[in-house]
Amino acid sequence: MRRDMAAKGKITINQGLCKACELCLTVCPDEAIRLSDSLNEKGYHPAETAKESCRGCALCAVMCPETAIEVYRE
Amino acid sequence: MNKKVLMKGTDALGEAAIRAGCTCYFGYPITPQNEVPEYMSRRMQEVGGVFLQGESEIASINMVLGAAASGMRAMTSSSSPGISLKQEGLSFLAALELPAVIVNINRGGPGLGNIAPSQGDYYQATRGGGHGDYRMPVYAPAYVQELYDITMKSFDVADLYRTPVMILGDGMMGQIVEPISMHERPEVEIPPKDYVLDGAENRPSRIIKSLILDPAEMEEHNWKLKRKYELMAHELPQWEEFMAEDAKLTIIAYGTAARIAKGAVKRARSDGLKVGLLRPITLWPFPEEAIRSLAKKTKLFLVFEMSTGQMLDDVRLAIEGRVPCEFYGRPGGVVPIPQEIARIIERYWLQKEL
Amino acid sequence: MKTVYTRPKTLKPVSNHYCPGCGHSIIHRLVCELVDEMDMRGRIICIPPAGCAVLAYNYFDFDVCESAHGRGCAIATGFKRAQPDRIIFTYQGDGDMAAIGTAETLHAANRGEKITSIFVNNAVYGMTGGQMAPTTLIGQKTTTSPYGRRTEVEGYPLKITELIATLPGAAYVARTSLANPVKIRETKKAIKKAFEVQISGAGYSLVEVLSPCPTNWNMSPREAFVYLEEIMEKEYPLGVMKDNTAKKDK
Ligand SMILES: Cc1ncc(C[n+]2csc(CCOP(=O)(O)OP(=O)(O)O)c2C)c(N)n1
Numbered sequence: 001m002r003r004d005m006a007a008k009g010k011i012t013i014n015q016g017l018c019k020a021c022e023l024c025l026t027v028c029p030d031e032a033i034r035l036s037d038s039l040n041e042k043g044y045h046p047a048e049t050a051k052e053s054c055r056g057c058a059l060c061a062v063m064c065p066e067t068a069i070e071v072y073r074e
Numbered sequence: 075m076n077k078k079v080l081m082k083g084t085d086a087l088g089e090a091a092i093r094a095g096c097t098c099y100f101g102y103p104i105t106p107q108n109e110v111p112e113y114m115s116r117r118m119q120e121v122g123g124v125f126l127q128g129e130s131e132i133a134s135i136n137m138v139l140g141a142a143a144s145g146m147r148a149m150t151s152s153s154s155p156g157i158s159l160k161q162e163g164l165s166f167l168a169a170l171e172l173p174a175v176i177v178n179i180n181r182g183g184p185g186l187g188n189i190a191p192s193q194g195d196y197y198q199a200t201r202g203g204g205h206g207d208y209r210m211p212v213y214a215p216a217y218v219q220e221l222y223d224i225t226m227k228s229f230d231v232a233d234l235y236r237t238p239v240m241i242l243g244d245g246m247m248g249q250i251v252e253p254i255s256m257h258e259r260p261e262v263e264i265p266p267k268d269y270v271l272d273g274a275e276n277r278p279s280r281i282i283k284s285l286i287l288d289p290a291e292m293e294e295h296n297w298k299l300k301r302k303y304e305l306m307a308h309e310l311p312q313w314e315e316f317m318a319e320d321a322k323l324t325i326i327a328y329g330t331a332a333r334i335a336k337g338a339v340k341r342a343r344s345d346g347l348k349v350g351l352l353r354p355i356t357l358w359p360f361p362e363e364a365i366r367s368l369a370k371k372t373k374l375f376l377v378f379e380m381s382t383g384q385m386l387d388d389v390r391l392a393i394e395g396r397v398p399c400e401f402y403g404r405p406g407g408v409v410p411i412p413q414e415i416a417r418i419i420e421r422y423w424l425q426k427e428l
Numbered sequence: 429m430k431t432v433y434t435r436p437k438t439l440k441p442v443s444n445h446y447c448p449g450c451g452h453s454i455i456h457r458l459v460c461e462l463v464d465e466m467d468m469r470g471r472i473i474c475i476p477p478a479g480c481a482v483l484a485y486n487y488f489d490f491d492v493c494e495s496a497h498g499r500g501c502a503i504a505t506g507f508k509r510a511q512p513d514r515i516i517f518t519y520q521g522d523g524d525m526a527a528i529g530t531a532e533t534l535h536a537a538n539r540g541e542k543i544t545s546i547f548v549n550n551a552v553y554g555m556t557g558g559q560m561a562p563t564t565l566i567g568q569k570t571t572t573s574p575y576g577r578r579t580e581v582e583g584y585p586l587k588i589t590e591l592i593a594t595l596p597g598a599a600y601v602a603r604t605s606l607a608n609p610v611k612i613r614e615t616k617k618a619i620k621k622a623f624e625v626q627i628s629g630a631g632y633s634l635v636e637v638l639s640p641c642p643t644n645w646n647m648s649p650r651e652a653f654v655y656l657e658e659i660m661e662k663e664y665p666l667g668v669m670k671d672n673t674a675k676k677d678k
Pocket residue numbers: 477478479480481496497520521522523524525548550552553554555556561
């Protein structure tokens with residue numbers, strides 16, 4: 001499957017909950033997540049969407065210890 | 075009038091618990107209280123309640139905690155070494171404000187000790203042997219009828235104040251057979267148990283917890299408990315006075331020791347000595363007021379305990395040095411006869427020129 | 429767009445106190461998902477431990493009763509005997525379950541108590557600062573085994589789950605891991621099965637979940653998850669150790 005065909009998903013990250021454990025980064029097959037340059041209230045660099053390559057597989061949400069990620073798919 | 079029946083202490087205790095609506099009993103065998111779990115194992119089956127022999131006293135008191143948090147009237151019984159193991163659970167019950175009845179059939183100690191009647195657990199019972207700033211009502215019945223009545227009452231007190239309640243007896247109290255009237259549970263209005271955990275169906279979820287990390291909040295919880303204990307201290311003290319009205323020498327004794335002391339008082343009276351008895355029925359709250367008012371009349375207090383002297387502290391605190399106070403003790407499981415106490419009375423009578 | 433993944437309703441919308449990458453918070457979510465999916469909120473009661481999960485009541489929006497360290501299974505027994513139609517589960521760490529609470533756990537299992545235990549094995553005492561646990565691996569350094577766990581001094585990693593699987597009263601016993609999303613889904617399945625077993629009345633059910641404690645393993649969350657899979661899973665093999673209900677199905 002070509003990447004642009006697979007890209008049919010979307011995530012939202014509740015950055016206030018994020019503790020920058022990076023586990024979502026390790027499981028995302030589409031490299032769609034990265035850590036932000038800015039800090040959240042807790043003092044972490046929270047995860048953010050890196051590019052529009054998300055396919056809505058929800059692996060990041062399954063992994064996320066903070067339940068900070070919601071996943072949508074077309 | 076209720077017909078009287080002959081009943082052994084432990085059976086009266088068990089039956090009173092059942093009739094008080096106790097539906098859950100958890101315990102672990104230890105002499106001299108095995109007749110209680112044995113009785114409960116039989117009767118709970120008949121009334122459709124829960125009897126479970128736990129794997130230890132620690133497990134049993136925690137099972138009681140679970141049943142109490144379920145809204146049930148729950149009870150456990152044990153004897154001294156087993157009660158030591160329950161102390162953590164008692165502290166939790168007090169902190170969580172859960173009602174429960176705990177029976178200690180006190181045996182000789184410390185350590186494994188022996189299985190003879192003893193009063194060596196007074197400190198542990200009245201000071202809260204567990205950790206933290208808590209108190210717990212402690213009842214020390216001396217007669218089988220009283221044991222029956224107090225057992226019933228204990229469940230009400232536990233529910234009314236949301237507190238663990240201890241019944242402190244000994245092997246003698248458990249084994250003695252006396253005629254009693256087995257009345258039904260008195261009508262007492264119990265506040266609704268809005269703390270019960272039974273699944274958050276159509277209501278907000280509930281938490282039962284004692285972890286309060288903020289010291290200021292924890293302090294507030296401690297003061298709240300303290301206010302409750304003050305209320306108990308005001309409302310619960312119970313005692314018996316026997317020939318105390320004109321007594322120059324007043325014995326203070328509880329439980330089995332008080333039975334013996336009563337015999338001694340009768341002997342002394344027949345010899346013309348003005349001797350009386352004050353018998354605390356609640357050990358906590360201690361009947362201080364009763365002792366203080368006797369201190370206005372009597373010349374000498376004699377505390378008699380089947381220990382090296384523990385209640386003695388409470389008596390001394392109550393009389394605040396107004397009247398001299400002597401002590402006679404037989405620890406380790408020795409049960410003296412009334413003559414022995416009568417001799418002690420005579421000795422003090424002569425020595426102090428009463 | 430349709431929602432593929434959203435926060436379970438019974439997981440309160442608050443931040444938790446767990447360290448970054450801690451397995452407890454993942455397991456909390458799985459439990460809440462199941463409480464929602466199996467519609468259990470109105471009849472479930474949780475008994476969390478003394479341990480890092482002591483504050484579980486801050487996150488679970490269902491009834492929760494605190495326990496003294498290790499006493500979960502005894503308290504759960506009291507609840508279940510008093511309310512046989514409710515779903516009762518303990519949530520316990522390795523110290524809580526396999527050290528101080530061994531007796532309560534084994535005997536509840538042996539009685540076939542119709543309760544469920546979720547046993548979070550992170551091989552250390554997390555809450556108290558990373559001391560040795562009964563489940564600490566041989567050679568593993570902790571704050572009370574600074575030279576690494578030595579069998580001649582501290583004995584062997586305790587496999588309480590295997591022990592419990594030998595008991596007739598235990599109806600379902602499994603060990604899972606949080607090492608990756610597939611294994612997390614397996615964990616959820618196992619916990620679901622454990623609840624179903626309880627509801628069916630078959631007996632005691634236990635799911636041991638191998639879970640990272642990055643803080644006390646002195647690792648980044650990434651490293652901890654690798655360690656979990658490559659080292660810890662070797663000592664503690666995954667799988668269903670017992671399923672009485674499967675036998676009956678056949
Ligand atoms: C009777 C008692 N002893 C000791 C403690 C201190 N204590 C609290 S939690 C804990 C161990 C926690 O380790 P574990 O059960 O593995 O759970 P984790 O924190 O790792 O999730 C200890 C020793 C206590 N609360 N009560």
